[in-house]
Amino acid sequence: MPTERPVGVTPFQTWSNTLNKPFCLYITNQARFSADTYAPCCWITRRLNLITATQQETNEYKNWLSNINDWVPECNFCQEKELRNIDSPRIEIEKNPTKVGITNESDIGSITSLDLQIDLSCNAACLMCSSYNSTTWKKYELGSIDNKSQVNKNIDSENTYRTQQRLKNVFASIALDRVNHIMFLGGEPLDSDIHKQTLLEIQKHKPLSTVEVRYTTNGSRLPDAETVELWKQLKSLTVIFSLDGTEQHFNYLRWPLQWHQVDHNVRQFVKLKSSDLPGINFGISSAISPFNIFYYDHYLDWEADAFRQLPYPKRPRFSTAFDATGVINTACIPPDLMTVIQEKYQDRPWLVNRMRPFDPARYTKFMQYVEQHDQLRGTNWRETFPEVVRYFDLDI
Numbered sequence: 001m002p003t004e005r006p007v008g009v010t011p012f013q014t015w016s017n018t019l020n021k022p023f024c025l026y027i028t029n030q031a032r033f034s035a036d037t038y039a040p041c042c043w044i045t046r047r048l049n050l051i052t053a054t055q056q057e058t059n060e061y062k063n064w065l066s067n068i069n070d071w072v073p074e075c076n077f078c079q080e081k082e083l084r085n086i087d088s089p090r091i092e093i094e095k096n097p098t099k100v101g102i103t104n105e106s107d108i109g110s111i112t113s114l115d116l117q118i119d120l121s122c123n124a125a126c127l128m129c130s131s132y133n134s135t136t137w138k139k140y141e142l143g144s145i146d147n148k149s150q151v152n153k154n155i156d157s158e159n160t161y162r163t164q165q166r167l168k169n170v171f172a173s174i175a176l177d178r179v180n181h182i183m184f185l186g187g188e189p190l191d192s193d194i195h196k197q198t199l200l201e202i203q204k205h206k207p208l209s210t211v212e213v214r215y216t217t218n219g220s221r222l223p224d225a226e227t228v229e230l231w232k233q234l235k236s237l238t239v240i241f242s243l244d245g246t247e248q249h250f251n252y253l254r255w256p257l258q259w260h261q262v263d264h265n266v267r268q269f270v271k272l273k274s275s276d277l278p279g280i281n282f283g284i285s286s287a288i289s290p291f292n293i294f295y296y297d298h299y300l301d302w303e304a305d306a307f308r309q310l311p312y313p314k315r316p317r318f319s320t321a322f323d324a325t326g327v328i329n330t331a332c333i334p335p336d337l338m339t340v341i342q343e344k345y346q347d348r349p350w351l352v353n354r355m356r357p358f359d360p361a362r363y364t365k366f367m368q369y370v371e372q373h374d375q376l377r378g379t380n381w382r383e384t385f386p387e388v389v390r391y392f393d394l395d396i
């Protein structure tokens, strides 16, 4: 397939690892565009601001990445996991390099994977998220102001404009003929056409049958007919649902989405596997938090039922349960509740391992945060999670 783009060097190519064994394949082979920033992955804490960076700062960033051959403080997320004997993203990708698009024909150091989080359009304001990632969060943060509907429209149109600019930048700065893997994140990626525009652009440079695509979706949207036609052409398609609770627990954590709708949609996706898209794969991305960990077995029962027709490997490979790391995080689980969790999930050490040592300062912040949003949203954590309320009555 003809390409107008230069083969080989791209603006974001790195040569980390002139060593035989790269320190991290995300650094060598992935480009992550998140809002207006660039980085190799979502966990590294130093990112390049594409709007404000000078050419010199861009070069310095690339050089810095190229020289990472051992732990740097910016990669603490992975190092901390490895110290706890949990596979970090760095280890996971080493075990399965195809997840960053590395094939037998790929060069280490050539961008083979795109991680796109450039469209913040989202119909949810999940409690563990923020306005950084969601237009609905932005609108929610406005509270009640006089001209709210006009401001809401402005938020949407500004997001659409900025997303198109970002997409142009991605197309201009990456050799798309080398890209074998794309991850669409949001926002909610099925809430707009950005994913279709990207696949149609890639198709100008290489057949979609050579590209593996993953979506992370909140499950509130179903694909339209054009999307299904594009998906049929892909080398592989994985749809990852962000789910960490059911019923009222889901409605609370993923406000204002509604469980009955998401439950219905997930089952529709599963039906696609036995009709239009037999090759579709599914995954789950679960944020383990102080409120949902006690009820996680409810969620697992639902998951086993919703996907019962599919021959999946055993968990935890199907469900990627990670510990939430923002204001809502597993260092806020009260000590007595931690004991209960350890007893309850003796057969699920991967879940127990998600708990971090209790941190009273973070706990206090967490409680202030949920009380504040309960007031604004008209929700009530005590009514939603009654079985664990007593553990949260701490005198700190």
Ligand code: SF4
Pocket: 024, 025, 026, 027, 040, 041, 042, 043, 044, 045, 074, 075, 076, 077, 078, 088, 089, 090
């Ligand atoms: S070591 Fe971890 S944080 Fe650092 S670049 Fe690799 S995946 Fe990202």
